[in-house]
Amino acid sequence: MSIIKDDYKESFWKIASEIEKEIEKIENAKNVKEKINEIKKKIETLKSGFLSKKGIIASLLNQLSKLDQQQRKELGKEINEFKQEIESFVKSITEKIEEKEKELKYYTNLDLSVNYTFKEKGHFHILTIVQEELMNVFAELGFEIIDGIEIEDEYHNFEALNIPSDHPARDMWDTFYLQNGILRTHTSNMQIRILEKRKPPIKAISIGKCYRRDNMDATHSFQFHQLEGFSIDEGISFLDLIRTLYKFVGKYFGVNSKVNFVPSYFPFTEPSAEMSVSCFACNQQNSQCSVCKGTGWIEILGCGMINPVVLRNVGIDYEKFSGFAFGMGIERIAMLKYKIPDIRMFFENYLEFNSLWG
Numbered sequence: 001m002s003i004i005k006d007d008y009k010e011s012f013w014k015i016a017s018e019i020e021k022e023i024e025k026i027e028n029a030k031n032v033k034e035k036i037n038e039i040k041k042k043i044e045t046l047k048s049g050f051l052s053k054k055g056i057i058a059s060l061l062n063q064l065s066k067l068d069q070q071q072r073k074e075l076g077k078e079i080n081e082f083k084q085e086i087e088s089f090v091k092s093i094t095e096k097i098e099e100k101e102k103e104l105k106y107y108t109n110l111d112l113s114v115n116y117t118f119k120e121k122g123h124f125h126i127l128t129i130v131q132e133e134l135m136n137v138f139a140e141l142g143f144e145i146i147d148g149i150e151i152e153d154e155y156h157n158f159e160a161l162n163i164p165s166d167h168p169a170r171d172m173w174d175t176f177y178l179q180n181g182i183l184r185t186h187t188s189n190m191q192i193r194i195l196e197k198r199k200p201p202i203k204a205i206s207i208g209k210c211y212r213r214d215n216m217d218a219t220h221s222f223q224f225h226q227l228e229g230f231s232i233d234e235g236i237s238f239l240d241l242i243r244t245l246y247k248f249v250g251k252y253f254g255v256n257s258k259v260n261f262v263p264s265y266f267p268f269t270e271p272s273a274e275m276s277v278s279c280f281a282c283n284q285q286n287s288q289c290s291v292c293k294g295t296g297w298i299e300i301l302g303c304g305m306i307n308p309v310v311l312r313n314v315g316i317d318y319e320k321f322s323g324f325a326f327g328m329g330i331e332r333i334a335m336l337k338y339k340i341p342d343i344r345m346f347f348e349n350y351l352e353f354n355s356l357w358g
C-alpha cells in the first residue's frame with residue numbers, strides 16, 4: 001500500500017506543468033514584469049506546499065513512524081524519490097524564470113531611440129590643407145613663414161613693387177578700394193613690409209588671402225589665396241631660384257617631376273619667368289589628359305630675380321645684395337593636385353564638397 005497517494009503526485013505535476021506553460025508564453029503577457037513576479041510567487045507556493053517543514057513531504061515522512069520496518073523502508077525510498085523530483089523541478093524552473101528576468105532587464109535597458117545628437121568630427125577646409133602642405137615643404141627648405149595684412153595701402157601693394165599708378169600692369173591687378181586702403185592683390189606686399197624692418201639675409205614665405213576685381217568663372221575669383229616666397233642675400237643667382245623651385249617640385253609633386261621655365265614679365269622681377277612642372281596626372285604620356293590638356297606641362301607659378309628698383313625702394317644696396325621671388329595661387333595648386341574642376345567650389349560652402357577632404 002502506498003501512502004503517497006497518486007493525487008499528491010498528480011496535483012504537483014498539474015501545477016508544475018501549468019507553471020512551465022506560463023513561462024513559455026511569458027512574452028505574450030501584457031506586463032511581462034508583473035507576470036514574472038506572479039510565476040515566481042507560484043513557484044514559492046509550490047515549494048513551501050511540498051518541501052517546507054509543514055509541507056506535504058514532511059507530513060508524509062511523519063506518517064512513516066506508524067508503519068513497520070519493511071513498509072517504512074519501501075515508502076521512505078518512494079517519498080525521497082518524489083522529494084528529489086520536486087527539488088530538481090523547482091531548481092530548473094527557478095533557473096528558467098531567472099533567465100527570463102535577465103532578458104527583460106536587458107531589453108528594458110536597451111536604448112533603441114534615434115533621438116541623439118550626431119557628433120561629426122570637424123576638419124580643415126581643403127585650401128587650409130593645401131596651405132599646410134606647402135608651408136611644410138617650404139619650412140623644410142629653410143623658409144620662415146610670415147603672416148600678412150589684407151588691407152593694404154597703394155604704396156606697399158603697387159608703387160614699392162615697381163608698379164606706379166600710370167603703369168599698364170595696374171590693370172592686371174585692379175582691386176577693391178576701401179576708405180582706409182585697398183584689398184591687397186597679392187602677398188608680395190609682405191616682401192616690402194618685412195624688408196622695411198629687417199635686413200638681408202632673409203628667406204621667407206608669406207601665404208594668405210588676396211583680392212582682384214575679377215568676375216567669377218571656373219578659373220577666376222575675386223578672392224583667392226597666394227603663396228609668395230623670396231630669398232635675399234649676397235650672391236643670390238637665378239640658379240638658386242631654379243634649384244629651390246626644383247627641390248620644391250620634387251618634394252610636393254614627386255621626385256620624378258621635371259620643370260620648365262619660359263620667359264615672362266612682372267614689374268617686380270627682372271628677369272622674370274613662368275615655371276611649369278611635368279604633368280603628374282599623365283606623366284606626359286596622354287595626349288588626351290584633362291589636367292595638362294595633352295601638353296605634358298602644367299604652369300604653376302611666376303618667378304624671377306627681384307627687380308633692383310624694388311630693393312632700392314626698401315633701402316637695400318642692390319649692388320651688394322640680390323634675391324629671387326616667386327608666387328603661386330593656392331587654389332590653382334589645389335585644383336591641379338586634387339582634380340577640382342571649378343574655383344567657385346572652394347567658396348560655395350557646400351557640405352558635400354567640403355566633407356570630401358575630412
Ligand SMILES: [Zn+2]
Pocket residue numbers: 279280281282283284285286289290291292293294296
Ligand atoms: Zn597630363
